[in-house]
Amino acid sequence: MENMLPNGESIKAWLLLRSKNFLKKYEAYWPRLNQPSMIIGVDIGTTSVKVAQMSHQDGQWALLKIAHVHIQPDGNDSKPAILQALKDSLAGMDLDGSRIVCVVNCPQTCVRAMTAPPMPSQELAEAIRWEAKNYVSFPLEQAIWDYEITGETLEKGVKKLNITVAASPRETIDRLLSFFSELGIKVSRVIPISAAFESVIQQMKSASSEILAVIECGASITELNIYQNASLAFSRKLSAAGKNITESLMTTLVSDRGKLQLNFQQAEEIKQKYGMIESETDQWIEEKISASQILSLIRPKLEQLVGDIESSLNFYREESRGGTVNRILLFGGGSSLKGLAPFLSRQLGIKVEVGHPLEWIKAPSDVHIHDPLMTGLFGMAIGAAVGEVKGFGLSRAKSINLLPVELKEKTRRLVENVSLKVVMTAVVVMAGLFYAGMRIQASTADKKFQAAQLEYHGLQSQMGELSEKAEISHLVRGHPAWGEIFKELSNVLPAGMYLTELGMEDNTISFKGVIHQNGPDMEVALSQFMLALENGIFKNVQLIKTQKLDPSSLEFEVSGNAE
Numbered sequence: 001m002e003n004m005l006p007n008g009e010s011i012k013a014w015l016l017l018r019s020k021n022f023l024k025k026y027e028a029y030w031p032r033l034n035q036p037s038m039i040i041g042v043d044i045g046t047t048s049v050k051v052a053q054m055s056h057q058d059g060q061w062a063l064l065k066i067a068h069v070h071i072q073p074d075g076n077d078s079k080p081a082i083l084q085a086l087k088d089s090l091a092g093m094d095l096d097g098s099r100i101v102c103v104v105n106c107p108q109t110c111v112r113a114m115t116a117p118p119m120p121s122q123e124l125a126e127a128i129r130w131e132a133k134n135y136v137s138f139p140l141e142q143a144i145w146d147y148e149i150t151g152e153t154l155e156k157g158v159k160k161l162n163i164t165v166a167a168s169p170r171e172t173i174d175r176l177l178s179f180f181s182e183l184g185i186k187v188s189r190v191i192p193i194s195a196a197f198e199s200v201i202q203q204m205k206s207a208s209s210e211i212l213a214v215i216e217c218g219a220s221i222t223e224l225n226i227y228q229n230a231s232l233a234f235s236r237k238l239s240a241a242g243k244n245i246t247e248s249l250m251t252t253l254v255s256d257r258g259k260l261q262l263n264f265q266q267a268e269e270i271k272q273k274y275g276m277i278e279s280e281t282d283q284w285i286e287e288k289i290s291a292s293q294i295l296s297l298i299r300p301k302l303e304q305l306v307g308d309i310e311s312s313l314n315f316y317r318e319e320s321r322g323g324t325v326n327r328i329l330l331f332g333g334g335s336s337l338k339g340l341a342p343f344l345s346r347q348l349g350i351k352v353e354v355g356h357p358l359e360w361i362k363a364p365s366d367v368h369i370h371d372p373l374m375t376g377l378f379g380m381a382i383g384a385a386v387g388e389v390k391g392f393g394l395s396r397a398k399s400i401n402l403l404p405v406e407l408k409e410k411t412r413r414l415v416e417n418v419s420l421k422v423v424m425t426a427v428v429v430m431a432g433l434f435y436a437g438m439r440i441q442a443s444t445a446d447k448k449f450q451a452a453q454l455e456y457h458g459l460q461s462q463m464g465e466l467s468e469k470a471e472i473s474h475l476v477r478g479h480p481a482w483g484e485i486f487k488e489l490s491n492v493l494p495a496g497m498y499l500t501e502l503g504m505e506d507n508t509i510s511f512k513g514v515i516h517q518n519g520p521d522m523e524v525a526l527s528q529f530m531l532a533l534e535n536g537i538f539k540n541v542q543l544i545k546t547q548k549l550d551p552s553s554l555e556f557e558v559s560g561n562a563e
């Protein structure tokens with residue numbers, strides 16, 4: 001770039017080119033400023049991977065895509081099968097424009113609700129850590145743990161913080177993240193089961209006025225969570241899961257029609273097809289198994305499940321001093337077992353039904369939102385996506401995230417860098433368009449635009465005269481090129497501000513200009529402009545004078561030394 005003052009037309013052309021280049025360079029970021037945030041919730045279970053891609057805009061949720069892929073292991077190592085199922089479930093989804101949230105689900109992962117007095121955050125974290133040791137069945141040093149403050153309560157007249165603490169073995173989290181890492185996918189958050197369903201319940205209109213229990217009926221894990229005022233109050237793993245019920249059917253069966261030994265796949269198919277068969281029926285399965293035999297085999301496991309639920313509800317009632325669960329919602333693959341909900345309802349004396357996490361969501365036409373099989377399966381995936389809105393400031397500021405600390409920090413820096421680039425791009429483009437013609441402001445302030453245009457042409461003529469003077473070469477010798485100075489100004493000059501005069505004397509550059517804004521924002525804009533100059537190539541930036549031209553116009557003069 002030549003070390004000389006450009007004329008007015010070259011300034012305009014340079015700024016136009018600069019604006020176009022910035023728009024082209026960062027065009028990938030601009031859609032995210034106007035389009036809804038896209039989030040993908042992932043639930044990697046024992047037998048299948050469930051994925052839901054959703055968007056959120058203006059307080060409304062929309063389901064964009066949904067996928068359910070079975071895990072088909074070949075041999076003892078299940079990792080290749082899980083990796084393939086995850087890859088297939090994410091196929092066709094917009095990964096670059098989405099945040100990924102995954103649910104961690106293992107027997108050791110635990111969540112507890114507790115209270116603590118208000119204290120500084122560092123002391124609170126240490127106090128929670130010591131308390132969590134009483135709940136975690138493995139060394140906390142080998143765990144990844146996190147907490148969130150869900151509200152406040154009064155205990156005997158003393159204010160306490162309601163806190164939810166979650167912990168999971170580091171080995172479990174690392175293995176979970178390895179699946180995404182091998183696919184080149186970055187995960188934004190890792191959350192426990194209870195956090196996923198809490199997000200679902202917070203969207204349900206009736207949930208805020210009742211004490212609600214949610215049971216995730218998984219293949220290997222069954223978990224019960226109780227929510228009061230749509231916040232977690234109790235969490236516990238139960239002993240009976242879907243796999244246990246299937247295995248109960250693998251006993252050798254003998255009848256007057258012969259002997260039969262079912263393998264796991266056959267038992268699973270019978271369980272899914274017939275479920276809780278009425279004992280009065282004389283139906284025969286596979287022409288060798290009676291309905292009464294099937295019921296007698298699976299009933300002990302279901303009664304074990306009932307016993308676990310009853311003991312959990314009783315414990316919660318004692319801990320909460322009389323809290324009574326009003327309703328139970330079933331989720332997970334096991335929730336679709338025929339006859340399970342009415343059986344549990346009769347045994348427990350509480351209303352039990354399959355949960356419907358899609359009832360408040362806009363869904364594609366090919367997704368049947370009232371199909372119990374669909375709604376029960378995708379509860380955790382949908383809850384994971386919905387809960388990520390907390391990260392955008394639409395809910396509590398800090399939510400549980402079991403992502404390792406080093407990855408949390410890396411993700412935070414990435415988001416900050418992208419946000420900074422987008423903001424800087426916006427400022428540069430606005431300044432470029434402003435200098436290119438000021439046509440944007442002409443529709444709302446035609447008179448001001450005409451005055452600014454006259455002053456701008458005056459500045460052009462002044463710069464033309466300066467360029468013809470012999471002493472200009474002495475002034476600029478040993479200093480930054482004027483092109484670099486104008487480049488810096490285009491980066492920091494905000495909308496609503498333009499320069500009317502530019503001069504240099506004794507190594508000091510002075511700027512005169514006008515701000516067109518309403519109210520006290522003019523002084524704020526001027527201060528921010530001076531700070532931006534100071535952080536760039538200018539030093540010792542000082543305010544020479546200001547003068548109000550009218551209530552919405554401020555004339556100013558600023559000086560500084562260029563490096």
